[in-house]
Amino acid sequence: MVYFCLRCKKIVETTAETQSVRCPYCGFRALKKGKPELVVKTMKAK
Numbered sequence: 001m002v003y004f005c006l007r008c009k010k011i012v013e014t015t016a017e018t019q020s021v022r023c024p025y026c027g028f029r030a031l032k033k034g035k036p037e038l039v040v041k042t043m044k045a046k
């Protein structure tokens with residue numbers, strides 16, 4: 001299962017052994033399922 005941290009936007013891969021989903025980088029506990037593709041994409045508005 002792949003999540004990404006809502007705070008630092010890093011990819012966090014969890015295994016079945018991982019019970020608590022938590023970002024290992026910043027310790028934030030709110031992870032969203034999937035990949036932050038929409039966030040990572042370059043934002044060339046103009």
Ligand SMILES: [Zn+2]
Nearest residue numbers: 005008023026
């Ligand atoms: Zn994080």
